[in-house]
Amino acid sequence: MEMSSTQHTIIFGNSKNMKEINDESVHLMVTSPPYYNAPFDYPGLFKSYEEFLQLMADFTTELYRVLASGRIAAFVTDDMLVNGKKFPVVADITKIMVNTGFNYRDKIIWRKPEGYTRISRRSGVVLQHPYPMYFYPDNIQESILIFQKGKFDYNYLKRLDTAIKESSRIDIGEYQGNKWHLTVWDITNVLPLPGRIEEGVAAFPEEIPYRLIKLFSFIGEIVLDPFLGSGTTTKVARMLGRNSYGYELDSELMDIIKKKLNYDQIALNEDRIKFIVREDAQRLRTDIRGRVAKQRSVTKRSTPYSRKPVKEEASLRLLERRRRWITR
Ligand SMILES: C[S@@+](CC[C@H](N)C(=O)[O-])C[C@H]1O[C@@H](n2cnc3c(N)ncnc32)[C@H](O)[C@@H]1O
DSSP, X not given: OOOOOOEEEXXXXXXXXXXXXXXXXXXXXXXXXXXXXXXXXXXXXXXXXXXXXXXXXXXXXXXXXXXXXXXXXXXXEOOEEETTEEEOHHHHHHHHHHHHTOEEEEEEEEEOOTTXXXXXXXXXXHHHSOSTTOOOOOOOEEEXXXXXXXXXXXXXXXHSOHHHHHHTOOOHHHHXXXXXXXXXXXXXXXXXXXXXXXTTTOOOOTHHHHHHHHHHOOTTOEEEESXXXXXHHHHHHHHTTOEEXXXXXXXXXXXXXXXXXXXXXXXXXSOEEEEEEOTTOBOOHHHHHHHHHHHHHHHHHHOSSTTOOHHHHHHHHHHHHHHHHHHX
């Protein structure tokens, strides 16, 4: 089948309001919401954890409106360690989605390769203090949470154009060969190395939207990413012949998104990509970069483990002092 051209709308604004999208018109959501105040990507983005949860609650109500009945919403996310305290993001998003009316369908663990992460080497504490109570594991996973709005009507496939149905067929060789059938997906993560367009965006690898789009949407349908970042979902949706909507609060990411989509190279008769900058868009990147740089220099001075948050290190020092006091 010859693939017809696709349409993509990218809106800079807060996705708790997706007024550009009609009710029940989206066939799949794939997203990774902002990692709550992640020390090396979004320090101080939210005033409090409650503010983050409120955004999630407002956003999921809007998501329920735009998602078609029976369809899937997938979140790539993880609990966040901020200043030595772990925030239960995975549990809270699950609860918020269920309270909004979605069915909780599955959880897939995305396992990153050992040694290819930019996490703090927390486990090194045991090497320095090989005694009980010093254990802090290195995190090499995230969750892919899969929710569904009601039940999918499989008669949809009977009504579907045969050519569309057949070109949306899942390649069983790829499905089995790359172990899509398991609840653990081994996928290499994107390292935000200096100079990469994903630097400071916490982008997910293309393989994640690739699998989800193939598994949960048909060619020509509409995929939504309400927290678009560098535009990974739009890029993959386009590659796979799907249309898309993307929302991103930070208008400073426009050039990065354009670069990722090869925007300047797209011929006029090809896919259409439209950018809208709403009045509620913000300019965040420069400010956040500044805060991250400041944080890095403080952390470097305070810890031998390169990425450990400052407060966590302080509480470990306290623990060590107490231990010395106890054993004296
Ligand atoms: C984890 S990143 C997404 C990365 C993306 N998956 C990629 O591959 O590049 C989350 C994004 O959500 C954006 N964001 C935060 N709050 C938002 C909001 N209320 N509405 C829309 N976007 C928001 C952040 O600016 C950030 O770029």
